[in-house]
Amino acid sequence: MxxxxxxxxxxxxxxxxxxxxxxxxxxxxxxxxxxxxxxxxxxxxxxxxxxxxxENRHALKTAYMHREARRVAEQVVREAAAYDDPGAQLTETVLGALRIVRETPVLAAWFAPSGGAASAQLAAASQVIESLCAAFLGADDPGEDLPERARWLVRVILSLLTLPGRDEDDERAMLRRFVVPGLFAEDPADVVVGGTVAAADGR
Incomplete structure (x- = not known):
């Protein structure tokens, strides 16, 4: 040395x-x-x-996670800009982030079964990751509930990383049916009407 x-x-x-x-x-x-x-x-x-x-190992891990989260966010937001519909943008942004993490060995290691829960807890407490989600959701219309929506989006992504769907099509369907309406509906009570999804997802 x-x-x-x-x-x-x-x-x-x-x-x-x-x-x-x-x-x-x-x-x-x-x-x-x-x-x-x-x-x-x-x-x-x-x-x-x-x-x-x-300062310590926790600070080092957090700094690494924040650096990679910014890199992933920059890439997926750029790619999602090709979609005009906000619901499609959200869906493809989340799917893109999941894909990058899963296909990048060192990022996938964060969510391996042996330590996935600890990684999820670390990410869920991150103000940086929450702010990245808030910046995406509030790009056009922040709204007073932006912090709550951003925290929910963080947890949606983490839940899919730790407990994936059957495949990407399955995850896409879940996002469009259960997540997009809740994040974009003006009144959360209108998310499901008569057993069908409200029009907030752009369909």
Missing amino acids: TRDWLDGARGALAAERILDAAGRVFLARGVHEADVADIAAEAGCSRATVYRYF
Whole structure:
């Protein structure tokens, strides 16, 4: 380990290097089994250096989760812009996020059966993830209930990551029938009328 580990990688770049190393350790050892010593060794620095940027293991995991959540959100929101209907945008944004997480090994590791519940709890408490959902839902019309709708959307995504549907078509149907109307209906009591879905989903 050299004394000039941070040369050319000060500040944010050094933190990024540590987070990149953390991702490799999460994939190899499991998200909730990885410790700071493993991550420091993978990054080629000391534990003291890791603690210079991240207060503890929880802070490091949270920072990694927030970085990847922003990356996923940027990609899926860009792709969903191709849909004009808000219900379709929401449905395809959620499905896109699920697809990226499931197809990216290090992200899928967060929701493996052995630690999925702990990851879901961490994500559900995240103000960053909630704000990403709020930004999407409130892009056109924030509304006074935006915080509640954003928290619900976070929990919908987490529930599908920890307890997936049969396939993407099954998840799409559930989102359009049960989630879209609740997030876009002016009056939640109007979501289901006579056993059918209200027109809030654009159909």
